[in-house]
Amino acid sequence: VKTDRTEFFSDAVFAIAITLLILEIRVPDHGPLAPALLRLWPSYVAYAISFLVVGAIWLNHHLMFTKFAKVDGSLMIFNLMMLMAVAFLPFPTAVLAEALHRGEDQNIAAALYGGTLTVGGIFVNLTWHHAVRSGLLVGGLTDDDIRRISRHYLVGPIVYALAALLGFFIPVFALIAYAFLNLFYLWPLRRHGAPPASESDAERDAPEGP
Amino acid sequence: VKTDRTEFFSDAVFAIAITLLILEIRVPDHGPLAPALLRLWPSYVAYAISFLVVGAIWLNHHLMFTKFAKVDGSLMIFNLMMLMAVAFLPFPTAVLAEALHRGEDQNIAAALYGGTLTVGGIFVNLTWHHAVRSGLLVGGLTDDDIRRISRHYLVGPIVYALAALLGFFIPVFALIAYAFLNLFYLWPLRRHGAPPASESDAERDAPEGP
Amino acid sequence: VKTDRTEFFSDAVFAIAITLLILEIRVPDHGPLAPALLRLWPSYVAYAISFLVVGAIWLNHHLMFTKFAKVDGSLMIFNLMMLMAVAFLPFPTAVLAEALHRGEDQNIAAALYGGTLTVGGIFVNLTWHHAVRSGLLVGGLTDDDIRRISRHYLVGPIVYALAALLGFFIPVFALIAYAFLNLFYLWPLRRHGAPPASESDAERDAPEGP
Amino acid sequence: VKTDRTEFFSDAVFAIAITLLILEIRVPDHGPLAPALLRLWPSYVAYAISFLVVGAIWLNHHLMFTKFAKVDGSLMIFNLMMLMAVAFLPFPTAVLAEALHRGEDQNIAAALYGGTLTVGGIFVNLTWHHAVRSGLLVGGLTDDDIRRISRHYLVGPIVYALAALLGFFIPVFALIAYAFLNLFYLWPLRRHGAPPASESDAERDAPEGP
Numbered sequence: 001v002k003t004d005r006t007e008f009f010s011d012a013v014f015a016i017a018i019t020l021l022i023l024e025i026r027v028p029d030h031g032p033l034a035p036a037l038l039r040l041w042p043s044y045v046a047y048a049i050s051f052l053v054v055g056a057i058w059l060n061h062h063l064m065f066t067k068f069a070k071v072d073g074s075l076m077i078f079n080l081m082m083l084m085a086v087a088f089l090p091f092p093t094a095v096l097a098e099a100l101h102r103g104e105d106q107n108i109a110a111a112l113y114g115g116t117l118t119v120g121g122i123f124v125n126l127t128w129h130h131a132v133r134s135g136l137l138v139g140g141l142t143d144d145d146i147r148r149i150s151r152h153y154l155v156g157p158i159v160y161a162l163a164a165l166l167g168f169f170i171p172v173f174a175l176i177a178y179a180f181l182n183l184f185y186l187w188p189l190r191r192h193g194a195p196p197a198s199e200s201d202a203e204r205d206a207p208e209g210p
Numbered sequence: 211v212k213t214d215r216t217e218f219f220s221d222a223v224f225a226i227a228i229t230l231l232i233l234e235i236r237v238p239d240h241g242p243l244a245p246a247l248l249r250l251w252p253s254y255v256a257y258a259i260s261f262l263v264v265g266a267i268w269l270n271h272h273l274m275f276t277k278f279a280k281v282d283g284s285l286m287i288f289n290l291m292m293l294m295a296v297a298f299l300p301f302p303t304a305v306l307a308e309a310l311h312r313g314e315d316q317n318i319a320a321a322l323y324g325g326t327l328t329v330g331g332i333f334v335n336l337t338w339h340h341a342v343r344s345g346l347l348v349g350g351l352t353d354d355d356i357r358r359i360s361r362h363y364l365v366g367p368i369v370y371a372l373a374a375l376l377g378f379f380i381p382v383f384a385l386i387a388y389a390f391l392n393l394f395y396l397w398p399l400r401r402h403g404a405p406p407a408s409e410s411d412a413e414r415d416a417p418e419g420p
Numbered sequence: 421v422k423t424d425r426t427e428f429f430s431d432a433v434f435a436i437a438i439t440l441l442i443l444e445i446r447v448p449d450h451g452p453l454a455p456a457l458l459r460l461w462p463s464y465v466a467y468a469i470s471f472l473v474v475g476a477i478w479l480n481h482h483l484m485f486t487k488f489a490k491v492d493g494s495l496m497i498f499n500l501m502m503l504m505a506v507a508f509l510p511f512p513t514a515v516l517a518e519a520l521h522r523g524e525d526q527n528i529a530a531a532l533y534g535g536t537l538t539v540g541g542i543f544v545n546l547t548w549h550h551a552v553r554s555g556l557l558v559g560g561l562t563d564d565d566i567r568r569i570s571r572h573y574l575v576g577p578i579v580y581a582l583a584a585l586l587g588f589f590i591p592v593f594a595l596i597a598y599a600f601l602n603l604f605y606l607w608p609l610r611r612h613g614a615p616p617a618s619e620s621d622a623e624r625d626a627p628e629g630p
Numbered sequence: 631v632k633t634d635r636t637e638f639f640s641d642a643v644f645a646i647a648i649t650l651l652i653l654e655i656r657v658p659d660h661g662p663l664a665p666a667l668l669r670l671w672p673s674y675v676a677y678a679i680s681f682l683v684v685g686a687i688w689l690n691h692h693l694m695f696t697k698f699a700k701v702d703g704s705l706m707i708f709n710l711m712m713l714m715a716v717a718f719l720p721f722p723t724a725v726l727a728e729a730l731h732r733g734e735d736q737n738i739a740a741a742l743y744g745g746t747l748t749v750g751g752i753f754v755n756l757t758w759h760h761a762v763r764s765g766l767l768v769g770g771l772t773d774d775d776i777r778r779i780s781r782h783y784l785v786g787p788i789v790y791a792l793a794a795l796l797g798f799f800i801p802v803f804a805l806i807a808y809a810f811l812n813l814f815y816l817w818p819l820r821r822h823g824a825p826p827a828s829e830s831d832a833e834r835d836a837p838e839g840p
Contacts, residue, residue: 012225015642033735
């Protein structure tokens with residue numbers, strides 16, 4: 001089965017979720033504008049982190065699908081569950097902004113945010129492992145390649161879960177961890193120059209993400 | 211006529227409707243965060259059910275279109291009416307969450323939800339039957355195949371309508387029925403391994419859905 | 421220049437505008453649910469009319485582009501102005517629903533709605549006439565074909581403008597006119613069986629729309 | 631690496647951002663409708679300017695990508711940062727409409743609006759210069775072409791930044807500048823007749839935008 005429509009549907013969900021983030025930033029409707037805009041800084045921080053999180057997941061989703069020769073029903077379901085977590089993200093993003101704004105309950109907001117990403121990361125891993133076990137990969141990947149890619153994906157949910165836990169005690173730690181993970185998952189793209197865009201030129205060294 | 215643009219437009223509507231669901235969950239804006247987030251459980255349940263409902267309809271829509279060699283104007287109109295029901299779903303989803311949250315009128319909310327899905331399911335069936343009657347199917351489908359697929363599609367609106375009716379008396383029954391139907395329509399994908407993605411490898415045994 | 425990306429961008433705007441319509445229907449948040457849902461009937465009517473309006477414009481946009489061999493910069497700008505009117509439609513739709521709900525100012529709401537469609541229809545005509553004058557059409561269209569299609573497109577803005585004007589005095593007349601125009605622009609699809617989806621099988625008799 | 635999926639993802643973000651603009655216009659919910667609709671003129675102005683701004687960026691993004699033979703990871707990241715500014719635009723648009731409506735703080739709103747476009751324009755330039763430096767361009771572009779295109783792109787962030795600064799003192803100046811830039815970036819499309827849509831017919835004289 002070709003991967004086209006699943007990739008298209010996933011791309012559309014990523015693009016919509018990333019663009020809906022802005023709707024959670026409310027326009028100040030009373031009082032002087034300048035201080036009101038400045039008081040919204042938590043919303044800007046939350047917007048930027050979530051935009052990059054979704055962008056990084058999109059880029060790495062893109063990379064993962066270049067390793068798939070075909071998809072099957074289970075893979076589509078795991079992919080759908082991952083998308084459910086991504087499409088949910090505008091909510092914890094807004095909760096996080098609200099908590100930072102109010103200066104209370106940041107730990108709970110950071111944990112909710114990290115928990116959502118952890119669930120998404122788990123389904124990314126389930127998608128990948130299902131593809132490995134069910135022979136859905138393109139040819140030319142050695143066992144070493146697969147082990148290395150598997151390790152790379154595993155970093156996501158583990159660090160997200162740890163950040164969510166520790167963030168429960170020191171909220172700012174979680175935010176730094178989420179920003180760091182973004183760099184981790186975007187960096188390889190820089191280092192390797194270019195992600196593979198088609199099966200034929202799939203770059204066997206490209207790490208993959210969250 | 212090729213099916214490409216109709217599929218693209220439908221996919222986009224599915225992707226947008228599934229992603230807009232999150233906008234109906236309002237961020238708690240006063241009081242302690244933890245209990246406020248917990249009180250939102252009906253919204254999470256409604257979000258998850260609707261996400262899977264739309265996901266299942268998308269997957270089965272995808273399967274159905276692999277059986278179409280071409281589309282005609284009537285089919286595009288039936289398809290448009292089906293999309294109208296899908297795009298309407300965020301509203302009954304939010305009504306259901308509100309009713310569960312308030313603990314009253316769940317029966318009416320469950321009936322509205324089921325009614326919307328019933329209407330969608332009826333147009334799925336009209337789309338399919340129009341394609342059968344008008345010779346729009348790909349070659350290689352026996353009368354037995356068509357009868358089996360027709361039966362499979364018919365399950366959707368009938369069970370949705372029954373659930374809406376019974377849910378009017380026992381609301382929780384309706385929710386269980388909607389969850390069960392999701393499993394019913396997602397399960398074949400697992401069992402058969404992979405849905406056919408192109409006419410050439412259309413898998414003649416793949417049941418199709420709601 | 422190929423028409424692909426302009427069609428894709430337009431399709432996406434149509435799909436998003438049609439799906440955003442639901443966001444204008446607010447969930448009732450107090451009082452018994454059943455009468456509250458019934459009181460929302462103007463929102464359902466406005467949703468259905470606008471969904472079919474956008475659906476009809478999409479279908480006919482699709483048909484028009486099958487007549488284009490290529491696009492140029494001016495055509496893209498006219499097309500962009502048409503999309504601006506389509507993307508604006510959720511606002512007059514919500515205004516119309518609110519006016520019907522309150523039972524006052526329906527004439528102004530109906531005129532705003534019709535005015536938006538009139539502007540959209542004018543840009544549809546400008547797009548078409550620019551393509552005719554600038555030699556962007558596919559081969560095989562006779563002068564008679566072009567005259568007939570031009571007439572067909574002209575119906576849209578003229579009837580919309582008349583409906584907006586008359587609707588200023590008898591609001592319900594405008595609503596009936598918008599519903600009638602939907603049938604007018606969707607009907608050919610039924611009559612002709614199938615719209616042409618590619619230049620090669622462009623059906624020379626297919627009327628085109630608003 | 632092929633440019634397809636990056637273009638698709640970008641197109642989807644443009645299409646969603648441009649369509650979400652309408653959600654920032656609130657339906658008047660009390661008082662006579664006609665004056666209430668007239669009082670919303672700042673929202674209509676802001677909607678139209680932003681729609682054309684995003685449309686012009688989309689058209690020019692489209693043109694830029696026709697000059698790219700492939701993309702690499704850094705380019706995808708610069709492109710993602712540009713999209714972050716575009717997807718942010720509904721917020722300064724709504725702030726601008728609110729400030730015009732209240733008749734105060736227009737200077738701050740105009741500066742926020744221009745600042746967002748300046749950031750977007752900077753990333754457009756970074757994307758282009760990265761492509762030039764890293765040999766991602768299609769063949770056939772002379773050094774003169776590249777210098778001319780680079781100059782053309784540079785106009786955007788410089789004029790946006792100047793408009794934001796001057797708009798801090800004379801708000802209306804900023805609005806006129808944004809409208810003028812739209813014409814500047816849409817005009818070449820008219821003058822040159824048609825933007826190139828594929829590498830093979832890339833029109834070497836087509837200026838490119840913001």
